Amino acid sequence: MNDRVSNQPTLAADAWWLRSCKRPDAERQAQARARQAQLTKPPGSLGVLEDLAVTLSGLQHSPTPKVDRVWISVFAADHGVAAEGVSAFPQAVTGEMLRNFAGGGAAIAVLARALDASLDVVNLGTVNDPGAVAGVHRAVIAASTRNFCEGPAMSDAQLRAALGAGAASVRAALDAGAQLFIGGEMGIANTTSAAALASALLRRSPSELTGAGTGLDAGGIAHKIAVIERALALHAPADSDWERLRRLGGFEIAALTGAYVAAAQAGLPVLVDGFIASVAALAAQRLNPGCGDWLLYAHRSHERGHAMVLEALRARPLLDLSMRLGEASGAAMAVPLLRLACALHNSMATFAQAGVSESAAQQA
Ligand SMILES: Cc1cc2ncn([C@H]3O[C@H](COP(=O)(O)O)[C@@H](O)[C@H]3O)c2cc1C
Numbered sequence: 001m002n003d004r005v006s007n008q009p010t011l012a013a014d015a016w017w018l019r020s021c022k023r024p025d026a027e028r029q030a031q032a033r034a035r036q037a038q039l040t041k042p043p044g045s046l047g048v049l050e051d052l053a054v055t056l057s058g059l060q061h062s063p064t065p066k067v068d069r070v071w072i073s074v075f076a077a078d079h080g081v082a083a084e085g086v087s088a089f090p091q092a093v094t095g096e097m098l099r100n101f102a103g104g105g106a107a108i109a110v111l112a113r114a115l116d117a118s119l120d121v122v123n124l125g126t127v128n129d130p131g132a133v134a135g136v137h138r139a140v141i142a143a144s145t146r147n148f149c150e151g152p153a154m155s156d157a158q159l160r161a162a163l164g165a166g167a168a169s170v171r172a173a174l175d176a177g178a179q180l181f182i183g184g185e186m187g188i189a190n191t192t193s194a195a196a197l198a199s200a201l202l203r204r205s206p207s208e209l210t211g212a213g214t215g216l217d218a219g220g221i222a223h224k225i226a227v228i229e230r231a232l233a234l235h236a237p238a239d240s241d242w243e244r245l246r247r248l249g250g251f252e253i254a255a256l257t258g259a260y261v262a263a264a265q266a267g268l269p270v271l272v273d274g275f276i277a278s279v280a281a282l283a284a285q286r287l288n289p290g291c292g293d294w295l296l297y298a299h300r301s302h303e304r305g306h307a308m309v310l311e312a313l314r315a316r317p318l319l320d321l322s323m324r325l326g327e328a329s330g331a332a333m334a335v336p337l338l339r340l341a342c343a344l345h346n347s348m349a350t351f352a353q354a355g356v357s358e359s360a361a362q363q364a
Pocket residue numbers: 086087088089093097185186187188189190191192212213214215325326327
């Protein structure tokens with residue numbers, strides 16, 4: 001399992017991420033909508049849970065949508081821009097957390113167990129590299145990205161490798177029979193990378209998209225904004241969204257981008273996590289607009305900037321719990337809602353089955 005990136009020799013020549021995405025089944029969706037109207041409840045009374053079941057029915061091409069088998073991939077990577085002092089935590093934490101993911105003590109490891117979900121941990125390159133660790137896939141691209149205050153974060157080949165690592169995790173999820181894909185990230189300083197990338201993609205000021213991350217104070221946030229402004233000035237010549245992702249992104253952000261596109265191409269529904277994952281989703285939609293139909297949004301993170309990114313994506317997140325962790329934790333938290341929405345859709349009785357009277361209008 002250590003060769004997920006290197007066994008794709010054709011990637012450099014083959015822009016697989018441009019290939020078309022699957023289409024949701026509109027007819028199945030209409031049937032699911034009609035069934036919701038027949039269930040023993042006032043029509044629409046289950047609100048967003050009805051929409052979720054209808055959407056999943058169309059995405060899974062099934063009258064009985066299910067999210068029993070959930071796959072969570074956490075992509076870890078370090079960022080050169082950490083050298084600018086933009087995080088409240090030291091860079092060594094990224095590598096240290098890899099052991100914690102595999103050892104079962106990290107938040108996402110606890111949540112994955114509680115959900116009976118598969119947890120796939122992928123090391124894309126960490127300065128404090130723990131080496132071979134049971135339960136961690138090595139797909140190392142470099143020890144970290146380059147500090148994007150000094151030059152592009154990634155080379156073209158590195159960006160392709162990161163996108164490919166995301167796609168490889170989606171293939172593993174499909175092989176395991178997953179019904180839902182969730183991507184998470186770990187990388188000290190990656191809220192700086194995500195804010196810079198979102199600023200460039202949305203053409204908004206860094207002050208609107210930059211937050212405290214792991215816990216910067218007001219002075220720390222002001223410094224972080226200044227760092228991002230410097231980077232944006234350096235990378236202003238970037239003339240495509242590919243270039244913006246290459247210059248300002250990170251290996252784990254690009255892996256999420258690749259995973260989202262690959263999931264949409266394969267017809268596997270995705271639940272997107274917080275700020276960083278949503279910026280990766282924005283990049284995925286820019287690389288391949290067809291992937292948007294496959295992305296569901298789990299929560300609104302406490303991180304400043306997430307609301308603006310969600311708005312740009314026209315996303316309506318399910319939860320708002322003031323979470324600001326990443327790792328896929330917010331997405332994991334929303335899985336029970338999806339499961340319950342499916343259970344209601346699949347197992348509630350219809351008015352006819354239960355012998356319950358329908359609305360006065362329908363009886364007239
Ligand atoms: C122990 C620990 C566990 C984490 N798990 C996720 N993050 C989150 O915080 C980091 C981003 O914040 P910033 O840009 O401020 O560095 C990412 O690793 C993100 O996944 C963590 C951070 C820490 C310290």
